[in-house]
Amino acid sequence: MTEYGFSFVSVIVFLSLAALFVFAVLLLGRFLRPSRSSQEKRSVYECGERPIGDAWFNFNPRFYIIALIFVIFDVEISFTFPVAKVFSSWIKQGHAGLAYAELATFIVILLLGFIYVWKKGDLDWLKKFDHDVN
Amino acid sequence: MWYLANYLEKNYAVSINGQESAWLIYLIVAIASALVMLGFASLFAGLASFVERRIAGRIMARVGPNRVGPQGLFQFVADGLKLIMKEDLIPNGADRFLFKIAPYFVFAGMLGTFVVLPFGANIVAANMDVGIFYIISITALVVVGIILGGWASNSKWSMFGGLRSAAQIVSYEIPLALSILVVVLLSGSLSTQGIISAQGGLPWDWFIFHSPFAFIAFFIYFVSALAEGNRTPFDLPEAESELVAGYCTEYSGFRFVVFFFAEWANLWIMSAIAVICFLGGWRVPFISVEESTSSWGIILLGLAIFMVKTLALVVVVIQLRWTLPRLRLDQMMNLCWKYLVPGSFVCILGTMTWMVLIDWNSMIGLVLRVVVFAGAFMLLAYYIYRIRFNYMIDRDNYKKMTGKDMWYPPYRLP
Structure with missing residues (x-):
């Protein structure tokens, strides 16, 4: 088996051990813990009052915008990682200018997108309206 | 543990019923290393919770746990046993399936990181060649678990906590990945051992002191890692005074333990990554990479150096928790998007220029x-x-x- 293969066998083993550990302790606890559930115990906590309605309601779309910006940036960054890895070896081979230009172009394009998002106001958590000028 | 498996295969591989058993040896070594890492993670998480409570007690001029065992050292064992025997409640309106699997995601995301976290020269579960990239991706499992837990509880507090947590962790992942990109630029390697080998034992051979840009990148990493691990001053998802307990409001018993287990083990993970990427890892001064595996003495010395650096960072993180007030949500998002992200872009461009010149x-x-x-x-x-x-x-x-x-x-x- 290669070292490459071994490392991914380890990942699978670690992840399954994590799941197994949680499952085993919960199973063990099943024989130890009491199970005297009642309607009151099973109601959700809402400051001691009877809960009103579900919690599955519409929430603020700014969470969605942040998630969207994150996805775009994260994909771009994961594309940058392989280029960053070979950057120093390219400098050693004497292609410093080319490597620098390539990586800098990529990052500047990313930065332009970032500036666009900023100017558009999508990074402001508290949205400002025309009528509430502070 | 690749070297151990390789060694065992060469010397002890036998054929069972005509079948080669080499794969069995690799599997056994992988399982053994997983068990050791699980043991380490649980011991560290327990002891860290004890140390944290004692330091908190001291900072708040009170005593802290001091009854169970010498100086209250076994408090975490008592807490764990108690919480295993607690009744396991699932709220009425909850999505039962998602509610139950959420802790698995959190725990798998935490333990999965230990595959590539080195402790010394050759002391690593698997020296994966995409190590640091793998760490960034596998920690995303924790977010999935937190969102699932917060959403599935069908409680308003959990919902708010889960959403806030998602927004926070997702945002801070950008400056975290960008500051690690600086290290990848410098080392020319993605594997954790490769990054450490590219540094030196003496402080000025560490990546943190390579240039002012790398120095800033370290602090950007550290702040983002605090936010990723839900540590104060970024513990908004579980802010007791405003959100009850955030995403784990409805969790009880051992399911609740899993969330906090992962949080304390995460303390080690974030400090260890900081040491690997910026603070020289296990490198011993005046000893080259080739010599660092030559004898057990040097390997153990490297292990001790790594442990001391990481534990020092852990104590800094714990002290930060009890000295800094919590940020407001909009302040936190502003800090990430308007200061850390542009700052880390500048760090990358600056480091590139510095490297070329x-x-x-x-x-x-x-x-x-x-x-x-x-x-x-x-x-x-x-x-x-x-x-x-x-x-x-x-x-x-x-x-x-x-x-x-x-x-x-x-x-x-x-």
Whole structure:
């Protein structure tokens, strides 16, 4: 088996051990813990009052915008990682200018997108309206 | 543990019923290393919770746990046993399936990181060649678990906590990945051992002191890692005073333990990554990478150096938790998107320029690294001086008000 293969066998083993550990302790606890559930115990906590309605309601779309910006940036960054890895070896081979230009172009394009998002106001958590000028 | 598996295969591989058993040896080594790492993670998480509570007690001028075992050392065992025997409640309106699997995601995301976290030369579960990239991706499993837990509980507090947590962790992942990109640029390697091997044992050979840009990148990493691990001042998802307990409001018993287990084990993970990427890892001064595996003494010395650096960072994180107030949600998002992300872009471009202009191995590169190190050292000295300055004022006031000395010997636990 290669070292490459071994490392991914380890990942699978670690992840399954994590799941197994949680499952085993919960199973063990099943024989130890009491199970005297009642309607009151099973109601959700809402400051001691009877809960009103579900919690599955519409929430603020700014969470969605942040998630969207994150996805775009994260994909771009994961594309940058392989280029960053070979950057120093390219400098050693004497292609410093080319490597620098390539990586800098990529990052500047990313930065332009970032500036666009900023100017558009999508990074402001508290949205400002025309009528509430502070 | 690849070397161990390789060694065992060469010497002890036997065929069972005509079948080659080599794969069995690899599997057994992988399982053994997974068990060791699980043991380490649980022990560390438990002891960290104890140390955290004692430090909190000391900072708040109270005692902290001191009853179970010597100085309350076994408090975490008692807590764990108690919580295993707690009744396991699932709220009425909850999505039962998602509610139950959420802790699995959190725990798998935490333990999965330990595959590539090295402890010393050759002491690593698997030296994966995409190590640091793998760490960034596998920690995303924790977010999935937190969102699932918060959403599936069908409680308003959990919902708010889960959403906030998602927004926070997702946002801070950008500056975190960008500051690690600086390290990847410098080392030219993605594997954790490769990054450490590219550094040196002496402080000015660490990546943190490579240039002012790398120095800033370290702090950007550290702040983002605090936010990723839901540590104060970024513990908004579970802010007790405003959100009850955030995403784990409805969790009880061992399912609740899993979330906090992962949080405390995460303390080790974030500090260890900081040490790997910026603070030289297990490198011993004056010993080259080739020699660092030559004898057990040197390997163990490297292990000790790594442990000391990581635990020092862990204590810093714990102290930060009990000294800083919590940020407001909009402040936190502003800090991430308007300061850390542009800052880390500048760090990347700056480091690239620095690398093109100045060779790491040249004399001028070494001199500049020493200069950056000296500057950082002076900053640290000034910080300690200010702490002492404030302490003196407090001490004099205390003496004036109560007529007693404020001095409390640090060796005596409260």
